[in-house]
Amino acid sequence: MASPNNTLYQTAFSERIRTFLLLSGIQSEYNISNTLSQFFQNTNLSYDWESDWSLWMGYVNANKISTESPLPFPDRAWQFGSMVPKDSEWKNDPIKSKESIISSFKPIFVLVSIFLWSALYYLIIFRLL
Amino acid sequence: MIQLNRILFFTVFLIPIIIGLTTFAQIISFGGVELTEYYQFITLLFLLPMLSYGATTSLFGFLISLLKQGDPLLIAKKIPEKELDFPSIDRVPVALVMPVYEENEVSIFARIKVIYESLEKYHSLPKLDFFILSDTRTPEKWIKEEAAYLELCESTGNYQKFHYRRRKSNLNGKSGNIADFCRRWGNRYEHMIILDADSLMSGEIIVQLIAMMEQNPKAGIIQTNSKLFRATTLFQKLTEFSSYLFSSYFLKGASFWQINANSYWGHNAILRIKPFMEYCALPHLPEYGGLGGKILSHDTVEASLMRKAGYEVLCAYELEGSYEENPPNIIDVLKRDQRWCQGNLQHFWFLFGKKIPFINRIHILNGILSYLNSPIWLCYILLSLWNYIEESKFLNYSMLPEEFEYFKAQIYDPLYLKLLYLSLLLLFLPRVLSYLSLPIKQIFLKFPAFFLETLFSILIAPIYMIYHSIFVVSIFLNKKISWGPQNRDAESSYPFSYVVSSFFGITILGLVSAYISYSYSLMLFFLTMPIWIGWTLSIPLVMFTSREQKSLHSFFDLSYWKPNRGLTNNLREELARSDEKRMEGKEIFYALVHPVFHKKHKQLQGNKSYRSKVSDSITHDFEILLEQGPKQLDRKKLLNILSNRELLDLFFQKFWTSEKSKWGEYWKEIWEEINPSSFP
Numbered sequence: 001m002a003s004p005n006n007t008l009y010q011t012a013f014s015e016r017i018r019t020f021l022l023l024s025g026i027q028s029e030y031n032i033s034n035t036l037s038q039f040f041q042n043t044n045l046s047y048d049w050e051s052d053w054s055l056w057m058g059y060v061n062a063n064k065i066s067t068e069s070p071l072p073f074p075d076r077a078w079q080f081g082s083m084v085p086k087d088s089e090w091k092n093d094p095i096k097s098k099e100s101i102i103s104s105f106k107p108i109f110v111l112v113s114i115f116l117w118s119a120l121y122y123l124i125i126f127r128l129l
Numbered sequence: 130m131i132q133l134n135r136i137l138f139f140t141v142f143l144i145p146i147i148i149g150l151t152t153f154a155q156i157i158s159f160g161g162v163e164l165t166e167y168y169q170f171i172t173l174l175f176l177l178p179m180l181s182y183g184a185t186t187s188l189f190g191f192l193i194s195l196l197k198q199g200d201p202l203l204i205a206k207k208i209p210e211k212e213l214d215f216p217s218i219d220r221v222p223v224a225l226v227m228p229v230y231e232e233n234e235v236s237i238f239a240r241i242k243v244i245y246e247s248l249e250k251y252h253s254l255p256k257l258d259f260f261i262l263s264d265t266r267t268p269e270k271w272i273k274e275e276a277a278y279l280e281l282c283e284s285t286g287n288y289q290k291f292h293y294r295r296r297k298s299n300l301n302g303k304s305g306n307i308a309d310f311c312r313r314w315g316n317r318y319e320h321m322i323i324l325d326a327d328s329l330m331s332g333e334i335i336v337q338l339i340a341m342m343e344q345n346p347k348a349g350i351i352q353t354n355s356k357l358f359r360a361t362t363l364f365q366k367l368t369e370f371s372s373y374l375f376s377s378y379f380l381k382g383a384s385f386w387q388i389n390a391n392s393y394w395g396h397n398a399i400l401r402i403k404p405f406m407e408y409c410a411l412p413h414l415p416e417y418g419g420l421g422g423k424i425l426s427h428d429t430v431e432a433s434l435m436r437k438a439g440y441e442v443l444c445a446y447e448l449e450g451s452y453e454e455n456p457p458n459i460i461d462v463l464k465r466d467q468r469w470c471q472g473n474l475q476h477f478w479f480l481f482g483k484k485i486p487f488i489n490r491i492h493i494l495n496g497i498l499s500y501l502n503s504p505i506w507l508c509y510i511l512l513s514l515w516n517y518i519e520e521s522k523f524l525n526y527s528m529l530p531e532e533f534e535y536f537k538a539q540i541y542d543p544l545y546l547k548l549l550y551l552s553l554l555l556l557f558l559p560r561v562l563s564y565l566s567l568p569i570k571q572i573f574l575k576f577p578a579f580f581l582e583t584l585f586s587i588l589i590a591p592i593y594m595i596y597h598s599i600f601v602v603s604i605f606l607n608k609k610i611s612w613g614p615q616n617r618d619a620e621s622s623y624p625f626s627y628v629v630s631s632f633f634g635i636t637i638l639g640l641v642s643a644y645i646s647y648s649y650s651l652m653l654f655f656l657t658m659p660i661w662i663g664w665t666l667s668i669p670l671v672m673f674t675s676r677e678q679k680s681l682h683s684f685f686d687l688s689y690w691k692p693n694r695g696l697t698n699n700l701r702e703e704l705a706r707s708d709e710k711r712m713e714g715k716e717i718f719y720a721l722v723h724p725v726f727h728k729k730h731k732q733l734q735g736n737k738s739y740r741s742k743v744s745d746s747i748t749h750d751f752e753i754l755l756e757q758g759p760k761q762l763d764r765k766k767l768l769n770i771l772s773n774r775e776l777l778d779l780f781f782q783k784f785w786t787s788e789k790s791k792w793g794e795y796w797k798e799i800w801e802e803i804n805p806s807s808f809p
Binding site for chain 2: 012015016018019020022023024025049050053108111118119122126
């Protein structure tokens with residue numbers, strides 16, 4: 001990703017670094033410009049994004065610029081990971097395809113048959129007897 | 130003694146049913162039993178027991194509240210603070226579990242914080258851990274939950290006590306979420322306290338619940354009496370008032386005969402984890418349409434399984450400090466009822482399950498009938514109108530005019546009125562008893578609220594009846610209803626057009642039935658008024674109650690019942706304090722490329738390694754993500770990237786080392802917000 005124009009590249013790269021610092025919580029423009037000039041003075045840029053970025057990350061780590069210590073969690077490894085294998089095509093409901101229209105009407109059949117049976121009882125008790 | 134209570138309860142329960150049924154048998158016996166009369170009798174077989182059950186329960190609740198000592202058979206009695214053995218309570222490992230699904234993250238973590246602070250203030254429990262079990266599927270929401278979680282840890286300075294996990298596959302919904310918790314962490318804890326995303330509990334009640342669990346080794350579940358809180362709209366105020374006035378009587382009355390087989394509501398309760406894991410695994414129902422599939426409402430089933438395993442389900446109604454919220458308006462309640470209805474009707478399969486204790490079968494039947502009775506009520510009303518008119522016609526033709534007049538006035542109508550009075554008595558007894566048991570001053574002070582609440586429930590009952598009937602029918606016709614996130618926010622009310630379109634049909638129904646009854650006779654018009662007036666006024670009723678009616682607030686003063694204002698005020702302050710908007714619209718940016726938050730987010734993901742080589746499809750996904758923005762990437766793929774440490778690192782690197790011209794609009798917009806174009 002070599003840039004054809006070094007000045008343009010430097011501008012873009014310093015903007016990137018500046019944003020990184022801003023987002024890392026360094027809000028003072030004085031500190032930012034200090035850090036930037038120090039970095040550019042002490043580094044030989046190769047004008048390639050990847051390698052320059054790793055230089056910058058090395059600089060950040062060496063000078064402890066973003067002093068974000070790891071969160072003091074307990075060992076969380078045991079908490080994570082899914083029970084479902086990542087690559088499996090997990091089907092939520094494999095039995096679903098078995099469902100037929102007839103069986104889904106079963107509760108209605110039950111209701112209708114209750115009505116019909118009770119009607120039969122009615123006929124026998126109040127009409128025939 | 131237990132058997133005596135139960136016999137007493139059921140004897141009182143049966144008396145009004147027998148009176149009602151014999152009266153009705155007398156009514157229909159004039160001039161032979163018609164088919165419609167016979168069916169009306171059958172509907173009454175379902176309706177009278179439910180009415181009688183409610184009335185008997187509250188009657189016994191009222192009688193128990195007259196006793197100075199309270200219920201002598203109550204097992205989960207409040208333990209006086211002096212008798213609490215704090216060192217032994219401290220030794221019990223307990224998990225406080227809150228399953229959430231697409232909820233407002235600020236509200237969830239504010240609650241956890243308030244509960245934690247309340248506990249710290251009352252008595253710090255070193256072995257109590259908080260678990261927020263998220264089933265959230267939206268990446269943005271998930272990132273916001275993480276941010277809120279980290280904020281909670283930072284603000285309390287405690288990273289060890291709070292745990293947040295998001296499930297990668299939300300199999301089986303809420304019960305699957307809890308089951309997953311049990312599999313992962315279950316053996317580390319003895320009890321778990323289950324909260325809903327809208328629950329709140331005080332530290333005192335948590336300590337009490339743990340102490341009760343320790344005191345009763347046979348107790349599997351102890352349910353608390355959760356009162357409603359945070360009411361803003363008129364609808365919430367009304368339901369909150371009724372929960373304070375009526376619910377304790379119902380619980381007392383229910384606990385009088387249920388004793389060790391109380392009901393469990395699925396939240397604001399403490400459970401013993403070991404038996405829960407061993408015996409309460411939910412079976413898969415037969416695949417019979419709407420009633421089959423996965424169990425949507427698991428609480429009643431779990432209570433039955435717990436009892437089947439020989440453990441007790443208790444209700445600690447004496448304890449104060451357990452709260453939950455109510456949906457802000459009628460539409461949201463109906464949406465919730467739609468799910469509950471399907472959930473309860475599914476319990477049909479357990480009604481005949483093997484070895485389920487008899488009392489739990491009553492619970493299950495009660496749950497089913499509370500929804501199934503709506504269409505039955507509808508049938509009853511239609512049949513009774515038809516029968517009354519037909520019978521009058523028949524008797525009119527078969528008698529001389531004077532004879533008929535005498536018969537109608539002296540014999541026929543009084544019988545009908547007797548039945549009507551009986552049902553009105555059963556319907557209003559719970560209300561009147563709990564209202565009259567207040568001190569005299571409170572009776573006067575609470576009258577406006579009581580009147581408004583009663584009026585409201587008269588107006589709303591026919592609306593619920595129609596909607597519940599529609600739900601029941603749609604479930605029988607196998608129109609599947611899926612769980613959706615709930616609207617718990619009082620501010621987001623529905624627009625007028627939405628309300629009109631939802632309640633237009635029922636308004637027309639009201640007007641038509643008013644017209645028909647008027648054209649038949651004036652008496653019928655007034656007799657059926659309680660039914661059609663609710664339907665006719667449904668739109669203004671919904672609109673009026675879903676707003677905050679400040680002028681009526683003073684009526685609903687709850688200070689007599691002494692709710693835990695400290696606790697609820699803490700929550701209000703906590704909610705007001707949090708700055709919700711910081712991340713809005715930038716969640717993915719924060720998680721993927723923000724130098725600080727990205728690291729934190731990465732730490733929260735599992736450290737399983739990915740593949741040895743990144744596949745082509747992942748490279749392709751990265752391209753889409755970078756060049757078109759997160760909106761264009763499939764949600765599952767985005768979730769996959771967001772939950773893998775290696776992929777997170779790779780994308781972080783890719784973003785920061787790519788040229789700006791390649792970025793999608795999403796990244797550019799946020800970038801410009803940070804770097805106004807004047808730079809350098």
